Amino acid sequence: MQGRRSNGQECEHESPHLVTSGEYLADELRRALRGEAWHGPALQEILSNIAAEEAMQRPIPNAHNIWEITLHIASWANIALRRINGGQVEPFEGEDWPEVHDFSGENWDAAVSSMTESYERLSEVVLGMTESELMAKAPKSERTIAGMVSGVVQHAAYHGGQIALLRKSVTTYHRRAAL
Numbered sequence: 001m002q003g004r005r006s007n008g009q010e011c012e013h014e015s016p017h018l019v020t021s022g023e024y025l026a027d028e029l030r031r032a033l034r035g036e037a038w039h040g041p042a043l044q045e046i047l048s049n050i051a052a053e054e055a056m057q058r059p060i061p062n063a064h065n066i067w068e069i070t071l072h073i074a075s076w077a078n079i080a081l082r083r084i085n086g087g088q089v090e091p092f093e094g095e096d097w098p099e100v101h102d103f104s105g106e107n108w109d110a111a112v113s114s115m116t117e118s119y120e121r122l123s124e125v126v127l128g129m130t131e132s133e134l135m136a137k138a139p140k141s142e143r144t145i146a147g148m149v150s151g152v153v154q155h156a157a158y159h160g161g162q163i164a165l166l167r168k169s170v171t172t173y174h175r176r177a178a179l
Helices: 021-034 043-047 066-084 105-127 131-135 145-170 172-178
Strands: 002-004 010-012
Touching: 021 043, 021 105, 021 131, 021 145, 043 066, 043 105, 043 145, 066 105, 066 145, 105 145, 131 145
Parallel strands: none
Antiparallel strands: 002 010
């Protein structure tokens, strides 16, 4: 259904009522995470049924693996949230691309949970923001807070596509299907 943002622009939304920018952005974050995004599978859909042994594989030498990309996605949702809350603007040392030292199933589950929680927290905060707060400049940026959050959604789509391709080369199901 079509709705209208508070700025008058049409947007596709589940509800026919008027939506605020916060509602719209929170919905976009949830779609990037959970599903029903226009571009295809969401992060949770792409990561479902990937085992730690698959997530740690590096089918392309010198490229990031699924595990590292998942942590990177979580990091940038957390960095955006920290910026909104007035915290440190730049990533902490090692935060942009966190290193993985223990490739256990428990740590893989924790990495996926961390990504999910980071998107859920950011979505909740954005949902509670006013139009003027969302239209304010992000710290040390020419972009607005809304623009930064939109960038987090785009970041998810970009890296989700990378994960989807890597998944095809590391999962047993996809390797067998290719034979």
